[in-house]
Amino acid sequence: MLIRKYYKPVSVSDEEQQLYEAVAAEAAKLQAPVYLVGGHVRDKLLQRESKDIDFTVVGDGPQLAEAVGKRLGVSVVTYKNFGTARLQYHDFIVEFVGARRESYRPASRKPEVQAGTLMDDLARRDFTINALAISLNADDYGMVLDAFDGLGDLERRLLRTPLDPDITFADDPLRMLRAARFAAQLDFTPLVEVRQAMRNNAERIRIVSVERITDELNKMLMAPKPSIAFDLLFKTGLLQEVLPELALLYGVEHIEGKGHKDNFYHTLQVLDQVARRSDHLWLRWAALLHDVGKYDTKRFEKGKGWTFHGHEVVGARKVEAIFRRLHLPLNEPLKFVQKMVLLHLRPIALSKEEVTDSAMRRLLFDAGNDLEDLLILCESDITSKNEKKVKKYLENFQLVRRKLAEVEERDRIRNWQPPVSGEVIMKTFGKPPGREIGIIKEAIREAILEGKINNTFEDAYAFMLQKAAELGWEPVTKN
Numbered sequence: 340m341l342i343r344k345y346y347k348p349v350s351v352s353d354e355e356q357q358l359y360e361a362v363a364a365e366a367a368k369l370q371a372p373v374y375l376v377g378g379h380v381r382d383k384l385l386q387r388e389s390k391d392i393d394f395t396v397v398g399d400g401p402q403l404a405e406a407v408g409k410r411l412g413v414s415v416v417t418y419k420n421f422g423t424a425r426l427q428y429h430d431f432i433v434e435f436v437g438a439r440r441e442s443y444r445p446a447s448r449k450p451e452v453q454a455g456t457l458m459d460d461l462a463r464r465d466f467t468i469n470a471l472a473i474s475l476n477a478d479d480y481g482m483v484l485d486a487f488d489g490l491g492d493l494e495r496r497l498l499r500t501p502l503d504p505d506i507t508f509a510d511d512p513l514r515m516l517r518a519a520r521f522a523a524q525l526d527f528t529p530l531v532e533v534r535q536a537m538r539n540n541a542e543r544i545r546i547v548s549v550e551r552i553t554d555e556l557n558k559m560l561m562a563p564k565p566s567i568a569f570d571l572l573f574k575t576g577l578l579q580e581v582l583p584e585l586a587l588l589y590g591v592e593h594i595e596g597k598g599h600k601d602n603f604y605h606t607l608q609v610l611d612q613v614a615r616r617s618d619h620l621w622l623r624w625a626a627l628l629h630d631v632g633k634y635d636t637k638r639f640e641k642g643k644g645w646t647f648h649g650h651e652v653v654g655a656r657k658v659e660a661i662f663r664r665l666h667l668p669l670n671e672p673l674k675f676v677q678k679m680v681l682l683h684l685r686p687i688a689l690s691k692e693e694v695t696d697s698a699m700r701r702l703l704f705d706a707g708n709d710l711e712d713l714l715i716l717c718e719s720d721i722t723s724k725n726e727k728k729v730k731k732y733l734e735n736f737q738l739v740r741r742k743l744a745e746v747e748e749r750d751r752i753r754n755w756q757p758p759v760s761g762e763v764i765m766k767t768f769g770k771p772p773g774r775e776i777g778i779i780k781e782a783i784r785e786a787i788l789e790g791k792i793n794n795t796f797e798d799a800y801a802f803m804l805q806k807a808a809e810l811g812w813e814p815v816t817k818n
């Protein structure tokens with residue numbers, strides 16, 4: 340039953356007010372009751388910012404949108420096939436759709452859509468907190484319409500489905516990922532039966548398009564405490580479907596009384612620590628995947644214990660496979676995440692040994708402009724139950740930061756290019772581009788990073804002549 344409730348007034352900007360008045364006036368003219376619905380209502384009641392506004396009209400959505408567009412002087416885009424229309428008013432993206440009843444066929448996400456009542460429309464939604472409506476009609480303007488005690492769930496911070504969760508999730512399996520996302524984004528708790536239904540229906544996520552899945556994964560990663568989402572996905576078997584490489588990190592093995600960290604829960608802790616320090620999406624992906632190579636590289640070495648040699652290299656390769664499968668961008672973001680995974684042990688190593696300047700220069704050179712992100716990842720990678728240890732490691736790490744800053748200040752290695760370029764080498768010896776040019780170029784770079792020669796054109800040029808002589812090359816021009 341739809342219950343009308345007065346709720347604490349929500350704040351509305353002037354532009355929003357103008358929009359609501361226009362919608363209310365045009366809907367009244369068309370004699371079509373109209374309601375604010377979905378995420379915007381939820382976010383308003385939670386006092387969260389939201390620029391997407393959805394209206395459900397008991398009647399023709401596009402017709403109302405056209406009338407509102409005319410009144411506000413903005414254009415309307417209509418999607419005839421879906422019976423929806425959209426307009427933009429200031430920075431609000433506004434969508435209109437007729438109230439509908441949908442029934443889903445088991446093997447598909449394509450619903451059969453029929454016109455329905457407001458109640459039909461709310462009952463087919465994912466969670467009770469998303470199934471609230473606010474009336475814009477004369478007789479109950481501004482009242483919240485609540486059929487499933489969504490208001491109670493908002494206060495109790497619970498995720499509950501309006502219908503039997505097995506039906507709600509079978510209708511659209513993406514909703515299981517949305518449950519995990521809302522749990523982390525809003526810090527809400529899914530009811531036990533919601534979790535059970537996620538477990539029951541986990542395999543059905545396979546019928547959902549990869550783009551929708553990836554979109555949710557990105558939103559989970561951007562939550563204040565992303566581990567809430569990934570832990571829930573793991574416990575319900577959904578992570579095993581969408582990111583099996585990560586689920587494989589779960590568990591601890593013991594041999595000769597020696598165990599290792601649970602790399603799955605370690606990863607989640609690192610992810611939360613990165614999330615506290617940075618809101619860079621791709622750095623969060625890097626945190627999620629930084630140890631993904633540990634499953635394949637795990638060995639027990641007698642007398643030594645557990646090792647994961649080369650996990651950063653194997654991990655960086657796996658990142659590419661994961662990015663391809665999830666249709667994540669294969670240009671800069673992939674390169675960045677691979678770089679973070681590949682380099683994630685390097686700064687920590689610098690805190691342990693007697694550190695040479697050349698090791699510092701090498702890291703500065705390899706990390707380049709991404710150094711700060713790499714340092715955030717490494718600092719976040721320090722996890723231990725022993726707080727004293729964590730404190731000590733973090734202090735050591737501060738030392739690494741200071742030393743890196745000193746070496747950079749002196750040698751300017753980030754964004755550095757060796758003073759003798761490939762072009763100079765080719766011109767000097769009258770050679771076309773090729774493998775040998777690369778070898779000489781790299782030898783010059785190495786010699787400077789190692790501190791064998793100074794970072795000057797003169798030294799580098801002399802060194803180049805010497806290397807080229809070893810290949811039997813003679814200069815064709817004098818510099």
Ligand code: CTP
Nearest residue numbers: 377378379391463464465466469470511513514
């Ligand atoms: N909805 C649903 N099932 C889905 C997606 C959406 O029932 N798989 C319903 C919910 O009522 C939701 C509304 O459609 O509130 C709008 O969907 P959308 O804009 O995708 O999500 P929001 O809830 O608004 O959240 P966000 O904008 O953060 O994605």
